[in-house]
Amino acid sequence: MAPPQTFSLLAFTFSLLAISSTVGGYNITKILASYPDYSSFNSYLSQTKLAEEINTYPTITLLALNNDAMASFAGKRPLSVVKKALSLLTLLDYYDPESLHQISEGTTLSVTLYNNTAGNAPEYLGYVNITDLYGGQVAFGSAVSGSKLDSYFTKSIKQIPYDISVVEIDAPIIAPGILAASPANITVLLENAGCKTFAKMLAKSGVIKKYESVIKNGLTVFAPSDEAFKAKGVPDLTKLTRDEVVSLVEYHALAHYKPKGSLKSNKNKISTLATTGAGKFDLTTSTSGDDEVVLHTGIASSRLVHTVLDATPVVIFTVDNVLLPTELFGKSHSPAPAPVLSPAPALSPAGGAPPAAASPSEPPTDESPKRSHTDSPTGLANSKSANAAVAVRSPSLFTALVTIAAIAVSVSRCS
Template sequence: MGAFHRLNLLHFTLSLVVIAVNGHNITAILEGFPDYSVYNSFLTQTKLADEINTRETITCLVLNNGAMAALTSKHPLSVVKNILSLHVLLDYYDPQKLHKISDGTTLTTTLYQTTGNAPGNLGFVNITDLQGGKVGFGSAIPGSKLDSSYTKSVKQIPYNISILEISAPIIAPGILTAPAPSSSGVNITGLLEKAGCKTFASLLTSSGVLKTYESALDKGLTVFAPSDEAFKAEGVPDLSKLTNAEQVSLLEYHASPDYKPKGTLKTTKDPISTLATNGAGKYDLT
């Protein structure tokens, strides 16, 4: 089992070295701006920070602590996540671009549009140059008002990430009652098989570790799944010769009980806890 661990760990570590160059970390950036500490905290609580960090080109419309306090005091975390995801634009907008919008107005896609819970234009934001140095923001739903406006630039890393402060939250009609994402009904083995990891999926089922994976879903789960080709590689030991306990440890080692997309992995320096961390072998991923 040790040889198999080293093989996968070496491959994974080398991959991190290659992809870490272009990463950004939104929470680390905002730590230098105490006026947005509440916003920054909720990016972590809602796990939106992880999703933001996976994007190569993005604009975050941030709210100061006063605006965030008013927002979060009225709504549960699931609604706050929906609202904040509407403030993450999947394009790069710096102050110069805001004032050079073609025809003076544009609709831009947000992170909320990617959730699958945004019918019509619910996941889009209307950006309008109001002239005189003012830029308005509002829902792209027809008839919506521009209830927010550009206040100031916070930070730009051209053309990777831009952080702009706006005056008030953008509240799209229906977003306050939109359903929160649910982990129930997620078919882990189906997703693995579709991704070319049928052998790994089969091992999860036969060993009983699938139930462990499923029980971790609500709090977040990241699976480091070897492809079918990886199991055929030279030097990989015969897993059928492992005891059941060894198979369980091996499979638990390939999952972290937390949601860790690529953006987070790019910037992670500390050992990553796995489902095997608290087991007999106490295996962390490094």
């Protein structure tokens, strides 16, 4: 029988395993809800959908502004400008008060969420300069050359070591051009982003008017690149009727604002502008790796490639494949049903007519299309990898604990 200390070691090891397996993410909205002095800051994180994006990152430092500072800054500025400023206050690294005062060589640059949400941001526009000044002060400023260090650390708010740190600064970080409202000429933006074919379809079909009509309440666009229309396997779109072209273009947009962070955390089917009572025309999403979002139509998948514009309440992405709804292309991509063979009819004793042949089985409907050869298994694979990442967030710790358990078992056998 194994000695008691062996069982104690095993119990301790498996307790640690259980704890390590439950280590999860955080919810920035809930964290800040405990601090009423930052209720305005918290509200703007939710309104701009930045909270959803923040919650998807394993490590974040949030430079929070109190209610007075937010009132002074936000004022009458559009939500799109507020979002850019708050993105610049979200550092993709961990800095608690102690590490802020121990910066190597006194200064460092930290990448921010603005770098991910602003598309092709100019050099260093998405970075923040952190400098440990003499006298114990820590200053922050834009990393763009010539920018001032005019925001200062005031106090610590909340830390979950190495996951999230929330500290207060006294003023927003203003990078060059960040206060300017972003242009929202959709067709021009699409053409400049290499989506001229889609922009032309949008204008010619008249769907651009529908896009513009929903902007006030929110618009998300998934624009295929020009190369996507030339890809092998794309159906001949010239054979579509005018109404079908309209549905196809509408299928590439949502009537609400859904930035990348919202898509990454999405678990449900998403209705598109083409969704009606007669047709679902919906999408599903999955994630791949740390930051990739994949859209699934039921026929094939398409990956978000680039953020052309993220200016609340409008976000425009480029995607690497044309989105093909099953309502338009499902039947042509599904294999034809095999005929049902009935046995040779036997003659009746009275010499009557043979029984009627069995009718062929009905073809699959658009409600449940068959997987075609163009379907990508990416969604399933990505789902598994995402689950694996959530289940074990510290693989080295897990390995070490399993090793301890193995040693304990070995000791028990030798005793």
